[in-house]
Amino acid sequence: MNVHKAYYEIVRDVLALNIGEGALPQGTRLYVAAVADRLSVSRSPVKRALELLSDEGVVTRDGARGYVVGRTVVHDTTRPNLHLLDLHLPGNETTALVPPSWEMIVQKVDQEMMNAIPFGIYQISESGICDHFKVSRTVTREVLARLHDRGTISKDRASHWIAGPLSARMLDDLHDIRQIVEPAALDRAAPALDLGMVAAMRGRAASALSAEQTLTEDMLDRLETDLHVTCLSPLRNLRLAQVVRNAQLSFVVNRLFATYIARHDETAMLLEHRLVLDHLAIRDGTGAAMALRHHLDADHIRTRDRLKVLAVFGDPSIAPYLTRLV
Amino acid sequence: MQRPLRVIGRSELLPLPIRQKAAEELDFPVEFELIDGIEGLQRVVTRPESFDVYLQWHTVDLIWTARCIQAIDLARLKTGPEIMAAAQSQSGVSKVIDTVFDKLFVQPDGTLARTPSDRLSMLPLVHGVDSFGYLAALRDGLAPNEAATWGWMLDPRWAGQVGLIGDPVLGIIEGALAVEASRGLSFEDIGNLSVEEVDEVIDTLIHKKKIGHFKGVWSQAEDAVRLIQRGGVVLQTIFSPAAAKLRGLGVPIVISTPAEGCRGWHSDLCISAATGGETLDAAYDFLNWCQDGWAGACFARQGYYATFPDRIRGHLHPDEWDYWYGGIRAARPLPDPEGRICVPTGHRREGGSHRERMSRARVWNTFMDEHTHVVRRWRDFLEA
Numbered sequence: 001m002n003v004h005k006a007y008y009e010i011v012r013d014v015l016a017l018n019i020g021e022g023a024l025p026q027g028t029r030l031y032v033a034a035v036a037d038r039l040s041v042s043r044s045p046v047k048r049a050l051e052l053l054s055d056e057g058v059v060t061r062d063g064a065r066g067y068v069v070g071r072t073v074v075h076d077t078t079r080p081n082l083h084l085l086d087l088h089l090p091g092n093e094t095t096a097l098v099p100p101s102w103e104m105i106v107q108k109v110d111q112e113m114m115n116a117i118p119f120g121i122y123q124i125s126e127s128g129i130c131d132h133f134k135v136s137r138t139v140t141r142e143v144l145a146r147l148h149d150r151g152t153i154s155k156d157r158a159s160h161w162i163a164g165p166l167s168a169r170m171l172d173d174l175h176d177i178r179q180i181v182e183p184a185a186l187d188r189a190a191p192a193l194d195l196g197m198v199a200a201m202r203g204r205a206a207s208a209l210s211a212e213q214t215l216t217e218d219m220l221d222r223l224e225t226d227l228h229v230t231c232l233s234p235l236r237n238l239r240l241a242q243v244v245r246n247a248q249l250s251f252v253v254n255r256l257f258a259t260y261i262a263r264h265d266e267t268a269m270l271l272e273h274r275l276v277l278d279h280l281a282i283r284d285g286t287g288a289a290m291a292l293r294h295h296l297d298a299d300h301i302r303t304r305d306r307l308k309v310l311a312v313f314g315d316p317s318i319a320p321y322l323t324r325l326v
Numbered sequence: 327m328q329r330p331l332r333v334i335g336r337s338e339l340l341p342l343p344i345r346q347k348a349a350e351e352l353d354f355p356v357e358f359e360l361i362d363g364i365e366g367l368q369r370v371v372t373r374p375e376s377f378d379v380y381l382q383w384h385t386v387d388l389i390w391t392a393r394c395i396q397a398i399d400l401a402r403l404k405t406g407p408e409i410m411a412a413a414q415s416q417s418g419v420s421k422v423i424d425t426v427f428d429k430l431f432v433q434p435d436g437t438l439a440r441t442p443s444d445r446l447s448m449l450p451l452v453h454g455v456d457s458f459g460y461l462a463a464l465r466d467g468l469a470p471n472e473a474a475t476w477g478w479m480l481d482p483r484w485a486g487q488v489g490l491i492g493d494p495v496l497g498i499i500e501g502a503l504a505v506e507a508s509r510g511l512s513f514e515d516i517g518n519l520s521v522e523e524v525d526e527v528i529d530t531l532i533h534k535k536k537i538g539h540f541k542g543v544w545s546q547a548e549d550a551v552r553l554i555q556r557g558g559v560v561l562q563t564i565f566s567p568a569a570a571k572l573r574g575l576g577v578p579i580v581i582s583t584p585a586e587g588c589r590g591w592h593s594d595l596c597i598s599a600a601t602g603g604e605t606l607d608a609a610y611d612f613l614n615w616c617q618d619g620w621a622g623a624c625f626a627r628q629g630y631y632a633t634f635p636d637r638i639r640g641h642l643h644p645d646e647w648d649y650w651y652g653g654i655r656a657a658r659p660l661p662d663p664e665g666r667i668c669v670p671t672g673h674r675r676e677g678g679s680h681r682e683r684m685s686r687a688r689v690w691n692t693f694m695d696e697h698t699h700v701v702r703r704w705r706d707f708l709e710a
Contacts (some may be wrong), residue, residue: 066501165701166698169696193599260371261393262370265393267436308388309388309392309702311693312368312371312388312693318460325705
């Protein structure tokens with residue numbers, strides 16, 4: 001399904017490449033903001049990329065002072081100007097890391113909006129989008145118009161573009177659609193699924209169930225992608241696939257919950273996933289669809305509860321062109 | 327050296343005498359932290375390791391969803407058998423604060439429900455009902471036998487002299503009660519309004535604000551006192567400690583008993599998911615101490631009811647018991663928790679006895695499902 005690599009993966013690869021080649025020497029201090037600026041990307045993919053590299057031992061976290069290339073932290077106070085470094089970047093220096101077609105911007109903005117609106121209401125800065133994506137007003141207006149059509153944003157009384165809040169009603173409506181289409185889509189996709197792949201997915205769900213520690217966000221993403229994206233990938237009806245994808249908003253809430261809440265328990269979700277995969281493993285599409293319907297209903301209740309928790313939060317990390325109003 | 331037990335809660339729920347007495351009587355150090363705003367809740371859900379006991383207020387479903395509190399072992403509570411008996415018999419306190427019992431017991435699947443089990447989400451501590459208060463002089467302008475109604479909050483007779491609570495969670499409930507009464511509407515579930523109903527309520531409030539109906543909005547108890555004392559407000563939402571304070575200052579404030587019922591509330595003790603070892607033992611000791619009677623008697627003097635009144639009866643003077651729980655005229659001047667006189671001789675608590683007053687709880691404080699929408703529209707109101 002995913003033809004593009006995720007943004008943070010691209011950033012991770014670029015950073016790893018430049019560290020490997022020595023263009024980013026050992027000991028170089030990397031602040032999220034500075035790297036984002038150097039690569040002309042937003043902060044959140046940089047943050048995730050650096051976390052990944054830190055897990056891999058390529059960079060080391062230095063408390064509030066960002067990351068340092070290599071495994072040891074050198075305590076100097078210099079802040080290197082990353083623009084002075086001759087980095088190896090895809091494309092040429094004047095274009096962004098990933099050339100932004102405006103469709104990609106729509107997708108990106110839509111995603112960043114979704115990451116913000118469970119927390120409250122945001123005002124969208126037109127010029128902020130221009131600056132952030134290095135695009136013209138015309139392109140930005142096109143992007144906003146599309147988002148308006150999708151129902152992601154609206155105008156307030158003072159004619160500002162506003163996103164949010166994500167209401168329980170919106171979750172209900174999308175769940176309603178999803179409950180109708182996604183099980184049917186899974187039933188259609190089931191005969192063409194690779195059983196080896198299904199077994200691997202089931203293995204992941206089972207091992208997550210037996211693991212002691214809380215699921216990481218990446219594990220959670222992986223498990224959700226397994227069931228709700230990969231299992232539907234054999235679908236030939238791309239319009240149906242699109243409808244399913246557009247209704248999968250609860251992902252966002254569950255992921256944010258995992259990001260911000262100290263202790264989340266995903267046991268129920270894992271048990272439900274495993275049950276669906278059990279049916280798929282014996283090519284029982286009807287049974288899988290029923291189990292999926294049960295999972296979606298149970299998940300909807302959890303998502304509604306979680307949305308309420310997110311609503312009390314102060315300052316989530318959000319895209320620079322959004323300003324929180326409430 | 328044992329580390330202190332860290333207790334956090336709102337200031338009205340942890341008055342000074344309680345903090346002092348707990349420190350004195352418990353054989354381990356206790357640190358109290360008073361957090362009134364939303365910051366307390368934010369901290370609880372993001373950093374369960376930063377507290378041990380949380381005195382929660384209409385948020386148990388949220389903090390349980392976030393799993394930042396741990397289940398309380400019923401067997402370790404002195405009041406365990408009483409709680410179980412109330413739950414099983416569906417009588418007594420489980421009726422008085424039924425909303426608490428609805429999410430009291432941890433079920434095998436990890437959800438909260440009324441079906442008894444040996445694990446609790448929270449230990450119910452105090453409860454009460456609130457409504458609006460008004461100056462006694464306002465009665466002069468009433469028709470003969472006119473009964474109090476939430477509609478008064480929006481009544482043109484008191485235009486420019488009405489105060490409101492600034493908190494969106496409580497404010498929307500009171501707004502809805504007022505709109506229902508004054509416009510003859512009926513909301514399906516006044517404790518959980520739909521998007522359209524929230525809009526209806528807020529649009530009405532905004533209109534009223536624009537024509538100068540509201541004199542002020544308060545967020546802290548002191549502001550509520552000031553608005554009435556010298557802010558020109560004759561009618562507004564009020565909590566019982568603020569009303570007691572006004573009475574102590576000689577201001578003749580009357581707590582209404584609206585025909586449509588009152589807004590119920592409860593506050594309960596929860597233990598952090600991160601607390602363990604000897605600190606967990608200390609947490610249980612603290613919970614048991616709070617239920618012992620002395621603390622409940624202290625709360626009674628600011629108008630709050632304890633979960634098991636019989637336990638505190640011996641800690642109150644019979645005159646105090648008669649006034650606060652019995653709804654009987656004060657036989658003599660009565661003190662607040664800090665010993666200052668707050669009830670004059672002959673005063674009778676509006677609404678009557680504990681049971682009579684609690685039976686008027688029409689709706690309970692709660693985060694509505696459309697909480698974010700409520701907050702958005704409440705902001706529109708505050709800024710209108």
